[in-house]
Amino acid sequence: MSASHSLAPTPEHLKKLTTEELKQRLAGAPEEAVQWIQALAEQGVAEAQVLLGQAYLDGHGLAPDPKQARIWFRKAAEAGDLMGMNMLGRAYDQGWGGLVDHACAAYWFRMAANQGLDWGMYNYANLLLHGQGVEKDEAVAFDWYQQAASLGHAKSLGVVGRFFEEGWLGTQDKEQAFEFYRRSADAGDFRGQYNYALMLEERGNPAQAAEWMRKALDGAHLAFSRTMAINLQQHPHASLRQVAREALLKCARQGDVNDMYTYARAMLAQPDMASISLGRQWLQQAAAQGHAQAQRELAVNLRLS
Template sequence: MSSRSAPFITPEHLNNISAEELKRRLAGDPFEAVQWIKALAERGEAEAQVLLGQAYLDGYGLEPDPRQARIWFRKAAEAGHLLGMNMLGRAYDQGWGGPVDHACAAYWFRTAANQGLDWGMYNYGHLLLHGLGVEKNEREAFDWYNKAAELGHAKSLGVVGRFFEEGWLGERDQEKAFDYYRRSAEAGDFRGQYNYALMLSERGQMEGALQWMREALGNAHMAFTRTMAANLLKHPHPVLYQVGMEALHKCALRGNAHDAYAYAKFLLAQGAGNIANLSLGRWWLRCAARQGHTQAQQEVDFHISLS
């Protein structure tokens, strides 16, 4: 990536390029696109500074560099850019490019939230809910989540649903929880989709439950996919149990050696009298062994001797 020569972009280029042409270049080759983003960022364009920070974070068109990501998020934040404030808060919260500092994260999330950014409200609510960098305050956390939910923020809708389902503030209301989960699911949040599917299943609406649970599975990141597998493989209804199997398979395909081993053990446990499951389980066991899983390496020879 770094061996390619970057195009030389002058201030005149930036002044004369049309909005349509700039849009085309930014949507093109990542290496070239990030040069235009960088040129705009260095000229002081806060929007470009956020994009450049994200590019450094993701390794989009350049080598990943979380330290540079934090620097550019700070430039945008200090220029008053709300997403820049939120991303700088995230850098402090997650330790991107420097030490974790929840107090600094809270400052930037709160600043963005006070100026109307839904993500700032959500992230500040999270710190309040868990007492990270600020004094724990569930009521204030709920208020911020609720403000973001009123703006249609998908994740906040789901968290408000959890407040009502679990009665975190003393008020349990399953109908309100159901409605917030539905809205969160329809807005695209995988946790909302998962919780909405569970509530549909409790009401006997299994067709809808299956639809939303598979939607959640398709959207979930790996950590939540593992949670789905663990939970749904204990579910008494065969429809949701099947999705648990699909979640375990997804983990094996996209995860690490531990995921491959877990799927292998599941298939082998299901394999009594089922040659296909036994064969597939042994195949995944070998995959885990090749990826360095110690227990899988020890078990491979035993299963080969049985085949």
């Protein structure tokens, strides 16, 4: 990297910058890329303001600062940027950089939804479904989910599938549920992939179900990975019980000491010596990090050995 690449951009730099050069700058090291994003944001470029807000939220190239994230999301939202509106709604919904205010979240989600943003539709529908910041209205929520789904929004496709599977509006339709889960899974949503896998197994396709369940596990965050492990541990089909153990291992690696202990116990309950040996290793790790029950179990094993 040349010395000039590390210089903070000036208005003169920005005026001369081609689109291709800007892409190269933004694809560089986070600390450098965020300088260019900030320069553009301060010039009033709404898309950059959203990116800068996200950088502050994630600590990408600078110190995390949720308050600054909310400030920049607001600038973009008030400039008319739809994703800025959605992200400001998320800030109010999640309490990023200030108090939770579901009514304000609903206002900004609705603004983005009314102007055609699929994420705005999805987030506004979530508030309607749960009655947060707005009066609970499942039918209107379903309409917004369907609108987002018609645009190919992966998560909305999965929620529409849940409506049909559970009959939340009084009409249960397993075939419609299966189709919406399939489309959600193909679009990359891990919840859609999970539900699609379950329906595939119900239809006698365990190998395909396990394949989709692993895709779901790859994309799932820690909380959902824990849910998958719990739900699949006692599944009648062995291939999905194996995915449960893989989910437990993922949680043990990414989670806390309780996840380590849970995985250790699952492995110790297996009939083969390789799994039992692995379980002992994880039990020792949990004990070394202060898990009281793991320490007691190790102490008992030492006395019995």
